Amino acid sequence: MRTAAKKTGKLPEAKTREAILLAAIDEFAALGFAGARTENIARNAHVNKAMLHYYYHDKETLYNAVLETLYGSVGEAEDLVKRLSDAPVNSVQHVHIFLKVILQKHGDPRSKSFRCILAWELAAGQNNLKRVAQKYMVPRIKAMTDVIRRGIEAKELRCENPTLAVWSLISQVAFYFMHSETYKGSDIYNELYHNVSQEDLLRFLLRNFISSYAVDPKINADLPPEIARQADELAARMSAPAMPFESSQHN
Numbered sequence: 001m002r003t004a005a006k007k008t009g010k011l012p013e014a015k016t017r018e019a020i021l022l023a024a025i026d027e028f029a030a031l032g033f034a035g036a037r038t039e040n041i042a043r044n045a046h047v048n049k050a051m052l053h054y055y056y057h058d059k060e061t062l063y064n065a066v067l068e069t070l071y072g073s074v075g076e077a078e079d080l081v082k083r084l085s086d087a088p089v090n091s092v093q094h095v096h097i098f099l100k101v102i103l104q105k106h107g108d109p110r111s112k113s114f115r116c117i118l119a120w121e122l123a124a125g126q127n128n129l130k131r132v133a134q135k136y137m138v139p140r141i142k143a144m145t146d147v148i149r150r151g152i153e154a155k156e157l158r159c160e161n162p163t164l165a166v167w168s169l170i171s172q173v174a175f176y177f178m179h180s181e182t183y184k185g186s187d188i189y190n191e192l193y194h195n196v197s198q199e200d201l202l203r204f205l206l207r208n209f210i211s212s213y214a215v216d217p218k219i220n221a222d223l224p225p226e227i228a229r230q231a232d233e234l235a236a237r238m239s240a241p242a243m244p245f246e247s248s249q250h251n
């Protein structure tokens with residue numbers, strides 16, 4: 001799957017680094033770390049191998065940069081994350097925001113490479129994934145775990161293991177999208193995927209969460225209009241690869 005570099009006002013160095021990263025995402029998604037070749041990446045990025053190694057010392061350095069790009073958050077979105085984290089909504093509404101973001105991330109067509117690289121990593125023993133998970137995934141899981149704990153303290157939720165509850169939500173979303181090709185052509189594909197919108201899936205997961213953990217099954221799960229708008233904005237930002245040099249000022 002070829003991913004075209006965006007036309008932006010970036011300086012030449014940033015454009016080159018982005019082209020290399022985008023080509024690397026495609027190469028690692030198709031062949032995994034072991035099968036990927038830096039010469040292929042350089043050719044598809046329209047640079048020579050010397051230029052590739054100037055920016056990324058070796059294949060391992062480039063692969064780690066790809067993982068950071070796919071898992072990292074968008075820097076400019078951090079203020080939005082904080083505003084939504086501090087929003088005056090109940091714990092189930094916070095879960096609604098969380099589901100909206102991760103569903104957009106996994107459901108976006110650009111996340112196909114993300115899922116392919118994840119599958120290669122799982123098959124290869126997850127050694128590289130461990131470092132990235134510690135840096136990005138663990139803090140996000142802990143933040144949502146705190147949301148559930150606050151919900152328990154507010155007597156909105158009951159849950160014996162908040163961390164496991166959050167992990168379960170993430171796993172359901174990841175597993176659902178990773179297996180979209182598995183059931184294509186089968187008798188159950190339409191009911192699983194073709195007739196299910198992202199909003200349908202969000203509502204399904206939210207209803208399951210409420211039935212499993214909410215003290216009051218009629219707790220309000222809908223988002224106020226302004227909070228919903230901000231959540232949609234964050235979901236859109238987080239679905240795209242997080243290029244680490246959007247504002248590069250190098251010469």
